[in-house]
Amino acid sequence: MGSLPRLSSAHEVPAPWRIPGGTTRHDASGVVMSFNQVADETGTKAAQARRAGAQPGNALDVAARSFRFLITGPSPLAVDGRKLGHGLPPRQIDLGELLSLLLDRTATDALKDAAWVELIARARTGDPAWVIGCVGVAMPGLKNIAARLIRSSPTRFADDIVSELLTEFVAQLARIDTTRPNISARLMLWARKGALRALGWEARHLPRDPWELSSAPHVNKDTDPVLLLLDAVRREIITPAAASLIIATRLDAASVRDIAREQGISSDRLYRQRREAESRLVAAIRNGTLFASSPC
Known part of the structure; x- marks a missing residue:
């Protein structure tokens, strides 16, 4: 080269x-x-x-x-x-x-x-x-x-x-x-995915919340939750911002209130956004439109 x-x-x-x-x-x-x-x-x-x-x-x-x-x-x-x-x-x-x-x-x-x-x-x-x-x-x-x-x-x-x-x-x-929107947020999702390589496969699946994507139908028990979220963003099921919020608060144990304070919005608004995004994810998994395929 x-x-x-x-x-x-x-x-x-x-x-x-x-x-x-x-x-x-x-x-x-x-x-x-x-x-x-x-x-x-x-x-x-x-x-x-x-x-x-x-x-x-x-x-x-x-x-x-x-x-x-x-x-x-x-x-x-x-x-x-x-x-x-x-x-x-x-x-x-x-x-x-x-x-x-x-x-x-x-x-x-x-x-x-x-x-x-x-x-x-x-x-x-x-x-x-x-x-x-x-x-x-x-x-x-x-x-x-x-x-x-x-x-x-x-x-x-x-x-x-x-x-x-x-x-x-x-x-x-x-x-x-x-050509697609939310470029910065998508770059951040991929960057986090890359960082997880340093931790090894097992570290990606440490449970941090009862909400378990891997227990849903059509999702293999070895599915990486981040890959699933990236795929959901690619399919426009949820937004990159929603995926980032879920990753930060569900996988990285960040506080919704802390994130709301940083963004200058109410925590109730973020809780509502997360709840709506998770509902869309669960619905997409149950109806078979979302799998852990390789997102673009």
Whole structure:
């Protein structure tokens, strides 16, 4: 496989950007995404980062530092607000500002999808800086997923959870269907699925709630609940947001009240959303329209 394109001086990536066991992923269009190759592209910026006092950490820590490096200075990674529209300022918007705008409670789903369509298109050019840009914009969600999984897992799995989470997220930048809505939420679902590889098959099935998908008709006892939820999203039985809510509160033991507080909505509303989504899942399983097939 050919190496990644040489970065321009404005977008060189600081070291270290290396994930233990990182894998190379690409699709037929030639999108190449390799954490270790990105590290090999740093050149003289590696020494600069070391002199700046960059400290080692897990893969998300390294990604966060790399993202900060890429959004500072005279030529930060930026998107054109005029092109994206949806109420964005009609000027160049660096990815740090874009992240803040997307996290704002007034940000619409349409704005979020438009931003991710643009970010993924840039990443698919093969420029590692934009791959890291995507990781940086997704960082709040990735950190939340990692924190929940690490909190409920043996300490020895922590670094592997983060590495697999990030590896799967980057792999999906080449694969995710950007013509469908809720791009960010679907990326998060896949990232979590990747993180579970670090825990092994048994860890995916630890019961955390009496509601057991695997006891329903048409579902094999070895069915992975996350795969089932991904399939339900693909079939538009439930939304990615509903799947994320079920995963967080049913599988990761997160509090509905805490999530409601973070999102600035009532916990009653989230409980209702979860209950309705679970009812749709059960109905789909019982009538045979939902199986644990491989979602896209």
